[in-house]
Amino acid sequence: MYQSNGLLAPVILASASPRRKELLGYILDDFDVCSADIDESPKENEKPECLVERLAESKAKVIAKQNQDHIxxxxxxxxxxxxxxxxxxIGLEHFTSMMGLLSANTHEVLTAISLVYQGECKNCVVLTRVAMAELSESETLRYWKTGEPKDKAGGYAIQGIGGQFVKYIEGSHSSVIGLPLHETKVLLAEYEMPC
Incomplete structure (x- = not known):
């Protein structure tokens, strides 16, 4: 039986995100990382909650196909x-448009997690509300020039330079970064070794 982390099997994180890797490291002392290449395009009329859950599950299932003895x-x-x-x-113009929507407004960040083990799938979607301050054109341009927004959903990183624009959040801070720690720990606990 598998002993490390007290789980039934070794864990693979199906993500190339260094932020998710760091966050999962707060919960587990041992896991592998394998990026999943999937089509992330939304389906027609797909609700945000359904999209984010489908993408998380698709990533997990792609990696699980070749690693059936892993969680x-x-x-x-x-x-x-x-x-x-x-x-x-996808560029400065797109980023500026996005920041215009976020500026002086409240938005939702949805993070889904999906665990796949031996054909079984467990999912969870965490919703966090984020209130942003008003951003001037010069602030938006300065932020873009830092390079931080370029690979971030929504164009900002709450754990980085972009955190200065966040007035407050309602929900999970780690979920906004990319992995809700509490919910991930609860799901993983369902695969713990019996005492």
């Missing part, structure tokens, strides 16, 4: 404002 953790994060899903900015 595979998939995760995905999306930012939603005024029912518009904001992905990663």
């Amino acid at each position: 595979v953790l998939g995760s995905d994060t999306i930012v939603v404002v005024n029912n518009i899903i904001l992905g990663k900015p």
